[in-house]
Amino acid sequence: xxxxxxxxxxxxxxxxxxxxxxxxxxxxxxxxxxxxxxxxxxxxxxxxxxxxxxxxxxxxxxxxxxxxxxxxxxxxxxxxxxxxxxxxxxxxxxxxxxxxxxxxxxxxxxxxxxxxxxxxxxxxxxxxxxxxxxxxxxxxxxxxxxxxxxxxxxxxxxxxxxxxxxxxxxxxxxxxxxxxxxxxxxxxxxxxxxxxxxx
Amino acid sequence: xxxxxxxxxxxxxxxxxxxxxxxxxxxxxxxxxxxxxxxxxxxxxxxxxxxxxxxxxxxxxxxxxxxxxxxxxxxxxxxxxxxxxxxxxxxxxxxxxxxxxxxxxxxxxxxxxxxxxxxxxxxxxxxxxxxxxxxxxxxxxxxxxxxxxxxxxxxxxxxxxxxxxxxxxxxxxxxxxxxxxxxxxxxxxxxxxxxxxxxxxxxxxxxxxxxxxxxxxxxxxxxxxxxxxxxxxxxxxxxxxxxxxxxxxxxxxxxxxxxxxxxxxxxxxxxxxxxxxxxxxxxxxxxxxxxxxxxxxxxxxxxxxxxxxxxxxxxxxxxxxxxxxxxxxxxxxxxxxxxxxxxxxxxxxxxxxxxxxxxxxxxxxxxxxxxxxxxxxxxxxxxxxxxxxxxxxxxxxxxxxxxxxxxxxxxxx
Numbered sequence: 243x244x245x246x247x248x249x250x251x252x253x254x255x256x257x258x259x260x261x262x263x264x265x266x267x268x269x270x271x272x273x274x275x276x277x278x279x280x281x282x283x284x285x286x287x288x289x290x291x292x293x294x295x296x297x298x299x300x301x302x303x304x305x306x307x308x309x310x311x312x313x314x315x316x317x318x319x320x321x322x323x324x325x326x327x328x329x330x331x332x333x334x335x336x337x338x339x340x341x342x343x344x345x346x347x348x349x350x351x352x353x354x355x356x357x358x359x360x361x362x363x364x365x366x367x368x369x370x371x372x373x374x375x376x377x378x379x380x381x382x383x384x385x386x387x388x389x390x391x392x393x394x395x396x397x398x399x400x401x402x403x404x405x406x407x408x409x410x411x412x413x414x415x416x417x418x419x420x421x422x423x424x425x426x427x428x429x430x431x432x433x434x435x436x437x438x439x440x441x
Numbered sequence: 442x443x444x445x446x447x448x449x450x451x452x453x454x455x456x457x458x459x460x461x462x463x464x465x466x467x468x469x470x471x472x473x474x475x476x477x478x479x480x481x482x483x484x485x486x487x488x489x490x491x492x493x494x495x496x497x498x499x500x501x502x503x504x505x506x507x508x509x510x511x512x513x514x515x516x517x518x519x520x521x522x523x524x525x526x527x528x529x530x531x532x533x534x535x536x537x538x539x540x541x542x543x544x545x546x547x548x549x550x551x552x553x554x555x556x557x558x559x560x561x562x563x564x565x566x567x568x569x570x571x572x573x574x575x576x577x578x579x580x581x582x583x584x585x586x587x588x589x590x591x592x593x594x595x596x597x598x599x600x601x602x603x604x605x606x607x608x609x610x611x612x613x614x615x616x617x618x619x620x621x622x623x624x625x626x627x628x629x630x631x632x633x634x635x636x637x638x639x640x641x642x643x644x645x646x647x648x649x650x651x652x653x654x655x656x657x658x659x660x661x662x663x664x665x666x667x668x669x670x671x672x673x674x675x676x677x678x679x680x681x682x683x684x685x686x687x688x689x690x691x692x693x694x695x696x697x698x699x700x701x702x703x704x705x706x707x708x709x710x711x712x713x714x715x716x717x718x719x720x721x722x723x724x725x726x727x728x729x730x731x732x733x734x735x736x737x738x739x740x741x742x743x744x745x746x747x748x749x750x751x752x753x754x755x756x757x758x759x760x761x762x763x764x765x766x767x768x769x770x771x772x773x774x775x776x777x778x779x780x781x782x783x784x785x786x787x788x789x790x791x792x793x794x795x796x797x798x799x800x801x802x803x804x805x806x807x808x809x810x811x812x813x814x815x816x817x818x819x820x821x822x823x824x825x826x827x828x829x830x831x832x833x834x835x836x837x838x839x840x841x842x843x844x845x846x847x848x849x850x851x852x853x854x
Contacts, residue, residue, distance in 0.1 A: 264453055286779075287487045292477045303482040303490075310573045314543055323543070325501065330490040334478060348494035355494040374491075 281377045284385055287346055287359065290372045291332055294361040298334030298341045305330050306435045315439070319430050329431055340364050343432060346374070349424035351417040354378050358421065360428040366437045367397045368425060381417030389418075393425045398433035401426045484778045485722075492781060492824075499538065500854060507538040508854070510550065513595040515602065515849040522843060530556040531849075532595070534563060544570045552614070562664065564616050572624070578635070579620035581664040585633040585677035586691040587611040587713045587730065595851030599769055599787040599819040601829045602847055605811070610730050610763030610793050611713065612658040618667065619675075629682025638664060639671035639695035642707045642734070642757070643743045650744055651697070653755040654809050656795040657709070657732065660697060671696040671706075687717040697734070703746065704739040722774025729764030738800035758805065760798035765791035783821035787831075790814045807838035817847075827851045 285293070295301050308316065308327045317323040334341040343362045348355035354377035361370040371393055373385035383389060389411060396402045404410065404422045411418050433439040499509035512533040519525040536550035550563035566580030583591045589598070589607045593614055598604070607613040621635030640660035644650025651660050662668060673695025680688045691713045698707035715728035734740065737759045745753040769787035773780045792812040796805035817831020828850050835842040 268453065287491050288480065288484075291480055291482075291487075295478045296476075298478040301478045301480045301482060303486055310570065317543065322504065323540075325499070326493060328493070330486070332482065346490055346493075357491065357494060 281375060282382065283375050285359075285372055285374050287374060290359045290374055291344065293372065294344050294359065294370055295332075295334035295341065297336070299336040301332055301334050303330050303332050306431075308434070312434050316430060316434060320427060324427070329435075331432075331435065342369060343436060345428050345431065347424055347428060349420040349427075351376075351378050351381055351420045356384070356417060356420050356424070358424060360425060362428070362432050365397070366429065366432050367395055368393050368429065370394070371421075371425065373421075376417075378417070381411075381414035383411050383414050384417045384421050390421070393421075396425065396429065398429045398437055398439070401429055485774060488778055499536075505540045507540075509536040509538065510534040511594045511596070511851065511853040513849055513851040515847060517602075518846040519843040520845060525843070533557065536563075546570065561614070562616070563614060574624040574626060576623050577620075578623055580618070581616050582619045582621075582635060582637070584615045584617050584619075584637060584693070585635070585675055586615065586693050586711055587613070587728065588679075588687075588689050588715050588717070589613055590615050594853045596821070596825060596827045596853045599785050599827075599829065600789065600815050600817060600831050600847070601849045604765055604767075604789065604791055604815075605793050605813055606728065606730070606763045606765050606791050609654075609656055609658065609795060609811075610732070610761060611711075612656070612661055615661055616663055617661070617673075618664045618669075621675075629680055631679040631681065633675070633677045635675050637673050637675055637695075638662065638667050638669060639673040639699075640697045640709065641668050641699050642697035642704065642709070642740045643699065643701050643747070646747060651734065651737075651740060651757040653757060653796055653806055656758075656761050657711075668699040670700045671698065685719045687715075689713075689715045698736075698740070698743075701743050703743040705736045707740055708735040709733065722771040724767075724769040724771075726767040726769075727765070730762070732761040734759055734761075736800075738802065741800070741803055754806075756796070756799065756803040756805070758796040758798060759800050761795050762797045763791070763793035763795075765789055781823070783819075783824070785819045785821075786817075787819070788814070788816040808841050810838040811842065812836050825853045 291301050306329050308324075308329075313324065313327065329345060329347075332344040334344070342364065344359055345362070346357065346359050348357045350356075356373060356377070357375040358371060358373045360368060363369050371390045373390075376382040376385060392408050393402050402408050402422050402425055404419060408418070408422050430439070499507045501507045512530070514528070514530045516528050517525065531554065533553040534550050535553075536548065539547045541547065546568050547566070548568070549565035552561040552563050554561055562581055564581050564583050566578050566582050569577040571577065585591055587607065589603065590611060590613045593603070593607070603613060617638040619635040619637030621633065623631075623633040625631040640651075640657055641649055641662050642651045642660055644659065649659050649662070651657055673693055675691065675693045677691040678689065691711070693711040695709060696706040697709045698704035709732065711730060711732045713728065713730040715726070717724065717726045734757060737757045740757050741753070744757070767787060767789035769785050772784040772786060773782060790812070794810045796809040799805050813833050813835045815831050815833040817829060819827050819829040821827050830846075830848040833845045833847070835844055
């Protein structure tokens with residue numbers, strides 16, 4: 243406060259302003275919360291880990307970061323560049339034996355991302371996929387195992403291809419494509435970090 | 442007035458309860474019997490990994506084009522005076538990235554400041570990407586002094602305005618024409634080494650130049666027909682090899698006299714250091730800078746000579762020193778670990794003296810020896826949007842500073 247000046251009492255205005263501001267904050271927060279109305283959480287990540295690694299003793303995490311060379315190589319194999327460079331791999335172990343690798347990733351269906359977890363064997367074959375969260379009003383048929391099991395046994399040298407080995411679901415074409423793209427990316431990422439693509 | 446406050450109180454309590462109760466019910470979900478694997482991954486690691494779909498700086502259009510940027514609206518209310526109360530759409534930045542090839546890219550940002558009444562080219566450069574360790578950059582580049590200048594997007598700091606340290610001491614946003622190298626090693630060391638357009642200590646009839654109260658800030662010429670007689674060398678090193686810790690240091694060295702005969706070159710050196718540590722939802726930051734201006738006496742004489750009729754009293758110092766320490770805490774880290782929202786409370790103490798040491802014969806103005814203590818809240822409904830408000834207790838050695846209340850929002854895309 244300026245010395246020698248009468249104290250201008252701005253405190254009531256300040257309190258009013260803070261309250262008004264808090265209301266705006268809470269209002270916006272409530273808005274973002276209700277906007278998640280379409281969001282269906284089928285599994286939390288922790289639940290999915292317990293399911294996918296149910297026969298393992300321990301699950302730990304490894305954070306992997308794509309180097310520039312790996313980014314280029316991946317972009318070449320995928321046909322598009324991947325902006326995300328950090329990936330967390332969850333590794334299930336029993337004693338010294340690695341049971342498998344799991345990866346959480348997301349792929350846009352129509353406008354909102356589908357979140358899923360892919361479990362890969364120590365040789366990099368798809369063993370299981372779980373859809374964690376589906377955020378759109380249509381196309382959630384992709385979460386069913388009768389669709390997802392088409393990807394099982396796919397490996398980095400034999401990536402899934404839509405309409406050739408993956409049958410479409412009419413009315414859910416975009417989410418089918420999203421899962422196909424996502425699983426292919428998971429296989430190639432695994433290959434770069436743990437498979438023959440390491441060199 | 443009092444009745445309004447009481448009603449607001451009730452409204453807030455109701456709204457908060459409508460949030461907290463369902464949220465706590467959510468977390469009450471038990472995972473059943475303890476069979477299955479032992480999960481040796483912390484909740485926050487999983488939560489952070491899961492929320493990565495919200496990451497993504499920029500909007501890609503096709504293979505080669507991307508858009509990015511940020512903006513912020515501020516309300517400032519200096520206490521004790523009704524002058525200076527203002528709303529300001531301080532920054533509205535649009536950036537474009539073009540990937541000509543996967544090894545040659547172009548990035549630029551234009552800032553429409555103060556509701557587009559001032560336009561600034563933030564940066565515009567070409568990057569030749571050769572390897573992780575070695576890349577070449579040229580163009581108008583953000584000067585790598587301090588950590589905030591290169592990463593100055595408003596969602597990256599928790600106060601409404603940037604720390605005074607990054608306005609008065611390090612003149613963020615600071616860009617200059619330059620060329621040089623950058624890269625990073627396997628073990629977490631990153632470097633930038635550039636030769637760049639230097640600062641202009643004296644300015645000209647239209648303004649510019651160093652000043653006692655603003656330090657180096659108006660010495661920036663920002664590649665706008667900037668004087669090119671003097672060249673500066675800059676080196677920045679960042680170490681990020683230890684999880685949760687980021688250390689950095691910058692050195693900037695250049696003549697700033699721009700050929701003026703009164704000044705013996707005006708060699709200016711800037712040395713900064715910064716450390717940031719993050720653990721269990723806390724972020725602790727410390728940073729400091731020391732600026733030394735050789736022949737500040739000559740610079741003062743030269744500035745006076747630009748306009749002999751007006752007495753120049755805002756004397757440039759020989760040494761400028763500033764530092765701050767900040768502690769921030771993500772309230773939901775422990776209270777609500779699965780939350781996609783983020784609420785940060787922070788406190789910062791800064792000292793900044795643009796006239797720490799004066800050349801002989803020039804007196805300092807006590808008002809330039811300043812410190813500020815700022816505390817506030819920042820709420821992120823998504824990672825890219827922040828709603829903030831804070832209160833700054835501002836002091837100076839002349840007793841003329843005003844405290845200030847600030848509120849605003851910021852977004853990044």
